[in-house]
Each structure stands twice: as C-alpha cells, then as structure tokens.
Amino acid sequence: MSSSTQSFSRSYFLSSVVKKQIMAVTGLLLCGFLLGHLAGNLLIIISPDAFNQYGHALVSNKPLLYTAEAGLIVLFLVHLCMAAKLTVENNTARPQKYYIKQKTGRGATFASSTMPYTGLIILIFLITHLNSFKYGTIYMTTIDGVEMRDLYRTVMEFFAQPLGAAWYAFAMIAMAIHVSHGFWSAFQSFGFSHSKYTPLLRKAGIAYAILVGAGFTALALYGYIQGVQA
Template sequence: MAISASHGFFRSTVGKKYLMGLAGLIWAGFVLTHMAGNLLIFVSSDAYNMYSYALTSNKLIYVAEAGLVAALVLHVVLAINLTLQNRSSKGTRYAVKAKGEKKARFASTTMGIQGSVILAFVIYHLATFKYGTYYETNVNGVVMRDLFRLMVEVFQSPAYVVWYLVSLVLLGFHLSHGVGSVFQSFGWMNGRYQPMLRKLSVVYAIVVAAGFIAQPVYIYLVLGQG
C-alpha cells in the first residue's frame, strides 16, 4: 500500500515538481561547489591543477558523474513533461495578459528557453574541458593534467567568452527562480520565512553567476595580456 501510494504521488503533478526540484537542488549544490573550486585560479596555476587532480584521480568521481547525469536527465525530462502537461491543461492562451503583480516574471516565463541554452552550454563546456587538448604539468613531483593552461587557452577566444557570459547570466536567472520554486514545492514559501527564502535564492544565484563570470573575465583581460 505504501509503495503504491508513493508511486501514485510521484506520478502526480505535485510529485513530479517535487522530484524535479530535488534533481535541481543536486545541480544547485554542484554548481556552487564547482564555482568555489574554480576560484583557485586566482590563487595560482598549481593550486587549481592540484584541486582538479584531486577530483579526477578519485575513484568516486565516476559515481558522482553518474549521479549528476541521472539528476540532469530527470530534471530535463520532468521539466518537458510538466510543460507539455501544463499547456495541454490550459488549452488556449489567455486573450489578455495579466499585469502588475499577476504578470509572470521574466525568469518564470522563459525557464524553458533558459534551460535549453544552459543544457547546450553544459554539454559544450564538458566537451571542451573534459575532452579538450591534454597538457601535462608537474606539481610537487606529481605529473597531472594542466587544466589551467587549457582554461587560459580556451578563454582567449572572444566568442567563447561571450557565449560563456551569456550562458552564466541565464544560469543566474534560472537558479534564482528555480531554487525559489523548489522552496515553494516543498511548502516552505509560506508565512514569515517567504521573504527571507526569496532573498536567499536571489543572493545564491548572484554569488554563483558572479563567481563563474569572474573567471573568464580575469583570464581574458589579465592573464591573456601576458
């Protein structure tokens, strides 16, 4: 009975939103830690390469990658499913768009477009750095991949930098609205905590987006001039 009830819940609209939110939170946690780790480029090339080596040489990296891929696929599939379900239930668009407080926010109305661009960015970014040119360096007697050199090389392209910045701005919007929606799906957006949680989702999104954006800007404008 409990299994049947649980299965029925996760097939419902509320259950799908709940699962999509959980998958989104996994990626929200990942991008925050990934951004923080990448800030080591401001310390030194060795610090960044040692951090990258510590991650990629850990056997658990395959488990983590599989989990992230599964969460991403689940998030995307449920997002598409809920969007189609929502359009089907509405039937036709409203003749007059709501204004004022009832008018949907930019981040909310373009979540699908944002998600598509971000997904393309993630795939391209992964292909660029995971399967890009292999350079080697020696740090404290340990031979490892020189990802710092690859990063500096990639961010010398103005087109890639612009593409990166646009994608990260969209990621900021996506995270801000998405994290807030997760809080709402979990029933936390009621009462006195609602204003605080909304601000928290916005601050989180700004920190993540700004942290990532600072990296190509620094490399292109500072390191690239050397």
C-alpha cells in the same frame, strides 16, 4: 473519496504535485553542485598550480569521481526529462492560445516566465562546456614531481577567445536567472511557506543567483583579461 484503501502507489509519482517535488529536489541538489564547482574554479585566481592540483586530486580518486559523475548525470537527466514532460503537459493544458495575454505585473517575473528557455541554454552550455574542458585539449604539466593534466592552460586558452568568454558569461547569466526563480520555487513545491521565512528565502535565492552568476562570469572575465595581457 472512494479509494480509502490506497497506499503509496505509482500514481503519486506521476501526480502534478510530486512531479514538481522531483524538479525541486533535483534542482536544489544541482544548486549545491554549482556552489562546489564555483568554489573549486575560484582556485584559478589563486594559482595555476592550486587549480591543477585540485583537478588532479578529483580525477585521481576514481571511486569518488565515478560516484559523483553518476549522481550528477542522474540528477541532471531527471531534472531535464521531468522539465520536458511538464512543459509538454502545460502546453497541452491550453490547446488554444489567447488572442491577447498580458501579465498582471503582480505575479510572474522575467525569471519565472523564461524557465524553459534558460534551462535550454544551460543544457546547450553543458554540452559545449564538457566538450571544451573535460574533453578539450589535453596539456600535461609536472607539479612537485607529479605529472598531471594542465587544465589551467585549457581553460585559459578557452577564455582568451572573446567568443568563448562571452558565451560562457552569457550562459552563466542565464543560469543565474534560472536559479533565481528555481531556488525559492523548490521550497514552495515542497510546501514550505511561512509569512516570515518565505520572503527571506526569496531574497536568499536571488543572493545565491547573484553569487554563482557573478562568480562564474568573473572567472570568464579574469581568463579573458589574462589572455589579452599574455
């Protein structure tokens, strides 16, 4: 233990432990965003006007909108770039693969072993998602004398297409799988481990994954059924 005078330095940021902690904090914050996003979207089921008014309120508050967007972009880019760096490093750590590799069945889960792939699906989804909705067709509507974007119509037109609804549902299931491992994993990376609370936390992660996965998928299904009936 030679370097006894070391203080907090750049090298700690690049250590394997802190890199995982950066993944953890950005991942958990994105999990928070997901919940907020789902809550807002559920207004679609309540009424078209409620959803449009909510969207209008968000985009009307420019300082809040830009701060939130900038924050999300930073969170997402840090999470993404760190994931790419970690994945490359992890592949380099075993240059020669095994002739046969079998999981024990007592450790890794489907979710834990597919994190880079589900992550990639989410990335592709995010690009198509912004393209279909935020930068999608703009319709206007007037509610209580205020002219605003009819985002409800854009969303519903998207979900009315079977491929659109199916892709959305597929990506949301991938995301649910991703967070079902990520949620618990984030706490482990920060060093939270307790014989009583950790098993609860793992269950909470799965409950959270089911909630957001089922919630978003239900919206796609709702939109598709509405489209079929129209």
